[in-house]
Amino acid sequence: MPELPEVETWRRLAEREATGRIIRGVQVAEDRIVMDETPPDDLGRLLPGRTILGTGRRGKHMWLEFDAPGHLYLHFGMSGSLTAHEPGEGPSHAKLALELDNGKWLTYRNPRRIGKVRYYENALTSKPIAALGPDPLAEPLSPDEIAKAFAGKKRPVKSALLDQRLFAGVGNWIADEVLYQANLSPHRACGDLSRQEIQTLLRTLHRILAKAVAVSADDAHFPKTWLFHTRWGKQAEKTGRGEIIRFETIGGRTCAWVPERQS
DNA sequence: CTCAGTGTTCAGTG
DNA sequence: TCACTGAACACTGA
Numbered sequence: 001m002p003e004l005p006e007v008e009t010w011r012r013l014a015e016r017e018a019t020g021r022i023i024r025g026v027q028v029a030e031d032r033i034v035m036d037e038t039p040p041d042d043l044g045r046l047l048p049g050r051t052i053l054g055t056g057r058r059g060k061h062m063w064l065e066f067d068a069p070g071h072l073y074l075h076f077g078m079s080g081s082l083t084a085h086e087p088g089e090g091p092s093h094a095k096l097a098l099e100l101d102n103g104k105w106l107t108y109r110n111p112r113r114i115g116k117v118r119y120y121e122n123a124l125t126s127k128p129i130a131a132l133g134p135d136p137l138a139e140p141l142s143p144d145e146i147a148k149a150f151a152g153k154k155r156p157v158k159s160a161l162l163d164q165r166l167f168a169g170v171g172n173w174i175a176d177e178v179l180y181q182a183n184l185s186p187h188r189a190c191g192d193l194s195r196q197e198i199q200t201l202l203r204t205l206h207r208i209l210a211k212a213v214a215v216s217a218d219d220a221h222f223p224k225t226w227l228f229h230t231r232w233g234k235q236a237e238k239t240g241r242g243e244i245i246r247f248e249t250i251g252g253r254t255c256a257w258v259p260e261r262q263s
Numbered sequence: 264c265t266c267a268g269t270g271t272t273c274a275g276t277g
Numbered sequence: 278t279c280a281c282t283g284a285a286c287a288c289t290g291a
Binding site for chain 2: 002003060075076077078079112114115116128162164171172253254
């Protein structure tokens with residue numbers, strides 16, 4: 001379930017392991033998610049010899065920058081991940097593996113194959129990233145902007161939180177976690193939120209993202225009070241505080257929330 | 264065997 | 278034009 005914190009953690013991994021390194025070799029899987037408009041031979045031909053100079057991320061999308069124009073764009077979909085490893089120790093379902101000049105490898109894997117790897121001249125102006133709103137971790141969202149976007153809107157706030165044009169990087173569990181910690185019902189219409197509630201929403205969002213990134217998106221280290229730990233599985237579970245969790249479909253996605261607490 | 268879940272895009276409806 | 282819904286994508290695992 002890669003959302004913003006996981007992708008930021010992988011970006012930092014790439015930053016740490018790969019910047020300053022020269023790509024010696026490339027292994028590309030015969031798979032649509034690494035091909036489509038970019039035939040696999042292109043990545044195999046374009047990348048070797050390049051030096052990785054930096055990394056970038058916006059929402060759930062990340063990319064590598066080189067000593068020449070062009071970016072390697074990575075999207076993880078629902079089951080992708082990035083790992084650094086020694087030769088011969090690569091993960092299963094590898095789709096793209098980069099051999100670095102220190103002998104280590106950086107490998108993108110994606111067992112469920114919903115995701116995307118592409119070579120773009122400029123990732124920032126590519127179709128997927130150009131469509132995104134601001135990244136709520138990189139630049140805390142302005143209450144003015146959100147209030148303007150919410151004004152007059154009847155859509156439930158849960159659905160708005162998943163809108164990547166407004167909150168790039170927020171996924172299903174983070175949206176539920178934010179509403180739980182901000183004591184807001186997922187059904188509330190955006191246009192009905194008070195100024196104060198919008199402030200609380202944005203502060204809570206930023207706090208959750210910052211905490212998740214601070215523990216490298218390792219859920220074992222999320223605070224015990226988070227809804228995250230008890231939200232999985234459709235049985236009528238209770239939170240760590242003993243509150244009843246309700247499961248409903250809102251905006252086409254399963255929403256976990258606590259009616260006695262969120263209004 | 265069935266079906267939910269995970270993120271994004273696209274077709275369809277109102 | 279906008280707002281929203283639902284399907285499709287591929288696969289795992291309950």
